[in-house]
Amino acid sequence: ERDWVPADKVVETTCPYCGTGCQVEYGIKDDKVIWARGAYGPANEGKLCIKGKFGYHYVNSPERLTKPLIRRTGIPKGPLNGRPIHEVFREATWEEVLDIIASKIREILDKYGPAAIGGIMSDRSTNESIYAFQKFMRCAIGTDSIDQSATLCHEPSAWSLATQLGYGAATNPIRDVLNSRTIIVVGSNMNETHPVIAAYVKRAAKQGAHLIIVNPIHTELARYAEYELLIRPGTDVVLFSAMAKYIIDMGWYDKEFISRYTEGFEDWVRSLDAFTLDFAEEVTGVPKDVIKEVARLYALEKPSMIMWTLGITEHENGTENVSALINLALLTGNVGKPGAGLMPLRGQNNVQGGADVGCAPGRLPGYQPLMDSEVRRRFEEVWRCKLPSFIGFRSTEMIDMARRGLIKMLYIVGENSIRSHPDSKAVAEALSKLEFLVVQDIFMTETAEYADVVLPAASAALEDYGTFTNTERRLQLTRKVVDPPGDAKPDWWVFVELARKLGYDMGLRDSTDIMRDMARVAPVFSGLSHERLEREGGLQWPVPSESSPGTLILYADGFPRGRARFRVVSWRGFDVVVERLYPYSLIIGRERAQYHTATMTSRSPVLRVIWRGPVVEMNPEDMRAESIKDGEVVKLLSPAGEVLARVKASTRVPRGVLFTTFHYPELLANTLVPAVLNPITKTPAYKDTRVRIEKVNA
Numbered sequence: 103e104r105d106w107v108p109a110d111k112v113v114e115t116t117c118p119y120c121g122t123g124c125q126v127e128y129g130i131k132d133d134k135v136i137w138a139r140g141a142y143g144p145a146n147e148g149k150l151c152i153k154g155k156f157g158y159h160y161v162n163s164p165e166r167l168t169k170p171l172i173r174r175t176g177i178p179k180g181p182l183n184g185r186p187i188h189e190v191f192r193e194a195t196w197e198e199v200l201d202i203i204a205s206k207i208r209e210i211l212d213k214y215g216p217a218a219i220g221g222i223m224s225d226r227s228t229n230e231s232i233y234a235f236q237k238f239m240r241c242a243i244g245t246d247s248i249d250q251s252a253t254l255c256h257e258p259s260a261w262s263l264a265t266q267l268g269y270g271a272a273t274n275p276i277r278d279v280l281n282s283r284t285i286i287v288v289g290s291n292m293n294e295t296h297p298v299i300a301a302y303v304k305r306a307a308k309q310g311a312h313l314i315i316v317n318p319i320h321t322e323l324a325r326y327a328e329y330e331l332l333i334r335p336g337t338d339v340v341l342f343s344a345m346a347k348y349i350i351d352m353g354w355y356d357k358e359f360i361s362r363y364t365e366g367f368e369d370w371v372r373s374l375d376a377f378t379l380d381f382a383e384e385v386t387g388v389p390k391d392v393i394k395e396v397a398r399l400y401a402l403e404k405p406s407m408i409m410w411t412l413g414i415t416e417h418e419n420g421t422e423n424v425s426a427l428i429n430l431a432l433l434t435g436n437v438g439k440p441g442a443g444l445m446p447l448r449g450q451n452n453v454q455g456g457a458d459v460g461c462a463p464g465r466l467p468g469y470q471p472l473m474d475s476e477v478r479r480r481f482e483e484v485w486r487c488k489l490p491s492f493i494g495f496r497s498t499e500m501i502d503m504a505r506r507g508l509i510k511m512l513y514i515v516g517e518n519s520i521r522s523h524p525d526s527k528a529v530a531e532a533l534s535k536l537e538f539l540v541v542q543d544i545f546m547t548e549t550a551e552y553a554d555v556v557l558p559a560a561s562a563a564l565e566d567y568g569t570f571t572n573t574e575r576r577l578q579l580t581r582k583v584v585d586p587p588g589d590a591k592p593d594w595w596v597f598v599e600l601a602r603k604l605g606y607d608m609g610l611r612d613s614t615d616i617m618r619d620m621a622r623v624a625p626v627f628s629g630l631s632h633e634r635l636e637r638e639g640g641l642q643w644p645v646p647s648e649s650s651p652g653t654l655i656l657y658a659d660g661f662p663r664g665r666a667r668f669r670v671v672s673w674r675g676f677d678v679v680v681e682r683l684y685p686y687s688l689i690i691g692r693e694r695a696q697y698h699t700a701t702m703t704s705r706s707p708v709l710r711v712i713w714r715g716p717v718v719e720m721n722p723e724d725m726r727a728e729s730i731k732d733g734e735v736v737k738l739l740s741p742a743g744e745v746l747a748r749v750k751a752s753t754r755v756p757r758g759v760l761f762t763t764f765h766y767p768e769l770l771a772n773t774l775v776p777a778v779l780n781p782i783t784k785t786p787a788y789k790d791t792r793v794r795i796e797k798v799n800a
């Protein structure tokens with residue numbers, strides 16, 4: 103693990119984990135990664151967190167998939183349950199497996215049409231591979247049911263930002279937080295999830311910025327804050343709407359900005375009548391004097407920045423929460439200036455890029471609408487194909503449709519859906535009902551155990567060349583560090599070859615060629631190329647021409663849709679019946695040393711030493727009231743399912759709130775999350791699942 107151990111070569115690339123996009127150097131010896139250390143990049147300035155530093159062992163793992171696998175005849179789909187992989191699947195060549203997939207696709211198209219096929223792509227992959235996937239699905243198969251993990255996390259951010267401002271992305275560079283005088287961090291434990299960004303926020307607070315933390319559980323970052331608002335889960339929209347109303351009542355809003363750049367102000371102001379300070383105090387649990395003071399700081403101590411992660415978005419009303427933040431920024435003119443902006447912090451290395459390159463239903467690369475006739479004409483001409491004539495489904499909808507027998511084939515790339523989607527039992531049922539399931543991944547996962555064929559992928563981060571887009575819209579190169587194991591292939595290669603088998607030549611020879619194709623069809627990428635990124639380093643889109651330096655701060659010269667829009671938001675109240683039956687609010691989050699379903703991080707001996715384990719954190723007073731001892735195993739029950747969990751006493755969670763993660767297979771927390779989705783983005787409510795507790799031996 104020591105970066106002074108001599109390496110055969112040192113390669114600089116981009117960290118494969120979170121959306122910060124830290125630059126990292128890997129030391130390579132005998133074609134294996136032997137260490138990692140921080141390299142200078144605009145987002146990290148040489149820093150790395152523990153995952154970036156010690157999370158690379160998965161690349162060298164002997165458990166990597168190395169050959170295409172085909173399910174043996176007569177073996178039913180489902181968990182391996184300890185059986186060796188080769189009892190259930192047989193090895194095949196790429197030629198054989200691609201022929202089988204192509205013939206199955208043709209059969210399903212003949213029987214049911216293109217709407218019966220859907221694809222879920224990994225945001226861990228490169229922009230180039232994700233772009234190739236959506237082109238393959240749309241042109242070679244003819245379906246628009248394509249999605250990536252944003253639906254499970256930040257799609258409410260992307261949707262509200264795009265609808266109200268123009269682009270579904272963060273407005274400012276990460277480092278710009280150092281120019282803010284007031285910073286609100288809401289629904290984010292960034293010290294654990296984005297430690298390098300948290301370091302900038304701490305630095306800003308030490309320099310004198312007013313730091314305000316809004317979260318239902320205590321976070322370490324709050325030690326640097328002037329105010330910590332322990333908000334009742336699911337009530338963010340009330341807090342931020344009450345702040346807005348108070349700012350208006352006090353006359354602290356930016357009248358010139360509103361009249362010059364926005365629309366819908368009057369209607370929105372009228373909609374705020376109900377959000378009084380008394381109401382907000384009662385609903386959110388935050389004292390009204392604190393709400394007043396935080397509103398004053400945000401409106402008057404400018405420039406002000408709002409940063410958030412999934413504590414805002416993973417709710418049934420996630421789009422309302424994000425819109426409430428955008429409304430507040432527009433009200434006070436905190437957009438389009440240094441230090442002032444809206445910063446959703448993206449969780450996956452390339453979840454921003456996945457949406458940018460068009461892997462979402464109805465959205466072609468560069469956020470161009472599929473149903474716009476002029477856009478369609480242009481794309482069909484360049485891509486030489488007929489685009490789907492229907493808007494497809496999001497991943498959560500696809501799983502539901504598979505369960506109901508309406509989708510017959512899924513192509514899942516690098517997503518462990520059984521662990522990452524809500525209602526794990528329903529996902530398993532959906533996967534077993536499919537006529538054909540293709541899974542492409544770097545390891546055998548719980549989801550791959552249901553597959554008809556499993557394709558071995560090269561790791562996008564270390565075994566392929568391309569780009570990732572970080573949380574500040576910066577495209578950065580990821581370089582090939584080592585060769586993929588066995589017959590594993592880059593994701594884009596598989597889509598290009600499969601398209602060829604189906605009779606469609608995608609016209610893409612390699613990753614650099616794909617970037618050229620992206621720049622041809624999407625104006626936000628027009629000035630980008632691999633050559634330029636090699637020469638100049640990462641650039642933030644929009645990059646409209648080769649002479650453009652990229653866009654540091656969005657909306658500095660106005661809004662692409664003409665005027666920014668205030669959006670009326672509402673709060674639907676508490677469901678008192680559900681709250682009585684299920685008195686605890688369970689928050690499913692993350693911990694610093696693990697990443698999502700831990701497919702990669704669990705392979706690191708260093709990260710395994712410091713993991714917290716499959717526990718549910720509970721306030722000691724609640725434990726006393728329920729007669730539960732520290733370490734006791736209890737049953738958690740929700741309207742969707744039940745799991746056994748070991749309780750850990752924790753004072754960071756307040757009474758009535760429980761916290762766990764979805765990192766551990768021993769505690770399938772998402773089993774508890776009902777598939778209650780945001781009506782617009784179909785995002786699940788991982789951050790406020792109602793549960794009750796039963797003692798196991800009662």
Ligand code: SF4
Pocket residue numbers: 117118119120121122123124146149150151152153154155296297298299
């Ligand atoms: Fe990697 Fe994110 Fe950690 Fe940076 S902060 S090293 S990008 S996991």
